[in-house]
């Protein structure tokens with residue numbers, strides 16, 4: 001269960017950028033691990049929106065979490081505590097885990113128990129999937145809600161037709177119900193790998 005090799009600093013960066021389209025491919029699905037500050041309960045949520053990169057001379061990952069998620073409440077309820085990104089081996093069983101954790105809320109489910117997967121904790125108490133192939137342990141250092149004006153600034157000044165402008169109206173397409181994403185930029189502290 002704790003049979004991971006740990007990487008940090010330059011080595012973590014090297015691994016991250018050489019493997020981020022293979023073993024740590026956010027677009028194929030990851031599980032964001034957080035803890036409910038009040039109940040102490042661990043939770044995992046499937047996510048595919050985000051990326052890895054460099055900001056402020058640090059290796060970072062980006063993720064976008066809607067305000068309706070239990071995960072959002074957990075992050076906001078325990079500011080200063082890190083989060084984890086668990087990447088599973090590409091098996092059929094793990095595809096079912098990703099589907100389950102992307103369709104059920106930890107607010108009323110124990111996803112670790114329902115999916116029969118183990119929960120491990122980092123030294124600082126961040127929950128992650130014990131049998132993951134790779135895990136990124138990171139700490140949010142910046143967050144901002146997606147704003148309508150952020151799209152308008154570019155759309156209104158682009159040289160395009162009205163129909164192209166309406167196709168490009170991503171705010172209406174994705175946020176007409178008011179369930180906004182908050183973007184988090186998280187500093188990567190450790191990578192755990194088999």
Ligand SMILES: Cc1cc2nc3c(=O)[nH]c(=O)nc-3n(C[C@H](O)[C@H](O)[C@H](O)COP(=O)(O)O)c2cc1C
Nearest residue numbers: 045046047048049065066069070071102104105106
């Ligand atoms: C493939 C897939 C990818 C998803 N990606 C995201 C994402 O990037 N951001 C997000 O807020 N929700 C995303 N979701 C939805 C959440 O995983 C889903 O609402 C989940 O039930 C939230 O769990 P929670 O309430 O325990 O946090 C995704 C769902 C699936 C199935």
